[in-house]
Amino acid sequence: MTEILPPLAHDATAVLIHDVGNYIQIAMSAMRLMSRHNGVASSHTLWAMVAQAEDSLDRAGALIRLSRTGLTSGEDVRLDECLAEMGTLLRYVTGPNVRVRLHVGIVPKVRVNRLGLQNVLVNLAINARDAMPDGGVLSISALFADGPEAPEVEVTVTDTGTGMEKDVLARALEPRFSTKPTGSGMGLAGARQFIEEAGGRITISSTLGRGTAVTLRLPTIV
Numbered sequence: 001m002t003e004i005l006p007p008l009a010h011d012a013t014a015v016l017i018h019d020v021g022n023y024i025q026i027a028m029s030a031m032r033l034m035s036r037h038n039g040v041a042s043s044h045t046l047w048a049m050v051a052q053a054e055d056s057l058d059r060a061g062a063l064i065r066l067s068r069t070g071l072t073s074g075e076d077v078r079l080d081e082c083l084a085e086m087g088t089l090l091r092y093v094t095g096p097n098v099r100v101r102l103h104v105g106i107v108p109k110v111r112v113n114r115l116g117l118q119n120v121l122v123n124l125a126i127n128a129r130d131a132m133p134d135g136g137v138l139s140i141s142a143l144f145a146d147g148p149e150a151p152e153v154e155v156t157v158t159d160t161g162t163g164m165e166k167d168v169l170a171r172a173l174e175p176r177f178s179t180k181p182t183g184s185g186m187g188l189a190g191a192r193q194f195i196e197e198a199g200g201r202i203t204i205s206s207t208l209g210r211g212t213a214v215t216l217r218l219p220t221i222v
């Protein structure tokens with residue numbers, strides 16, 4: 001089995017900068033999308049653009065503030081609410097060619113930092129978008145599942161994209177590993193660090209030419 005090393009302590013700053021960059025990128029792509037509309041100034045799309053840009057900047061600010069206390073300061077999170085409030089954000093992340101499907105069964109609450117979990121999902125959605133340049137489907141589901149010791153909630157992010165070669169899959173969670181020309185390789189490493197600090201696990205399965213599924217297992221509140 002390939003040994004996957006956790007990020008070093010000093011990588012925390014790199015993860016933070018990386019994730020703040022994601023939100024700026026989302027705000028910009030929202031604006032680019034809206035600027036294609038004629039008469040944008042009088043349209044409700046302008047309101048949507050500004051709202052999304054403000055939300056992204058709020059998230060960036062909250063991430064910076066949380067860097068002082070740590071993203072692990074948990075709260076009781078209802079996944080249906082947590083995913084529902086990300087609907088618009090995820091559609092901006094993935095763009096017009098990717099269909100986004102959210103499915104949450106009846107699941108107990110999890111104790112995790114809400115913004116931190118959403119941040120992980122944004123990273124996974126960006127990876128899914130990058131893997132589907134010609135479009136496809138991004139599905140996010142949450143189910144109640146048996147864990148090794150106690151019940152867990154399983155959140156799965158699935159895409160119908162390129163999938164990964166075996167050697168890429170083996171290294172995908174490694175800090176600074178990237179196959180993208182401008183990738184920092186910190187998205188999955190940061191996700192892993194966050195999920196493990198929250199008491200959970202992250203696993204990836206991928207089939208070349210068919211797609212990828214990233215599974216997060218989170219402890220439930222007892």
Ligand SMILES: Nc1ncnc2c1ncn2[C@@H]1O[C@H](COP(=O)(O)OP(=O)(O)OP(=O)(O)O)[C@@H](O)[C@H]1O
Nearest residue numbers: 127128131172178179180183184185186187188212
């Ligand atoms: N959904 C996916 N489909 C195909 N390959 C993926 C997927 N997610 C990750 N990968 C592969 O794993 C590598 C590491 O992903 P990670 O998110 O850590 O970094 P990155 O996306 O390359 O860069 P960054 O997230 O820092 O912009 C990617 O470069 C890519 O090769």
Ligand SMILES: [Mg+2]
Nearest residue numbers: 123127187188
């Ligand atoms: Mg990434």
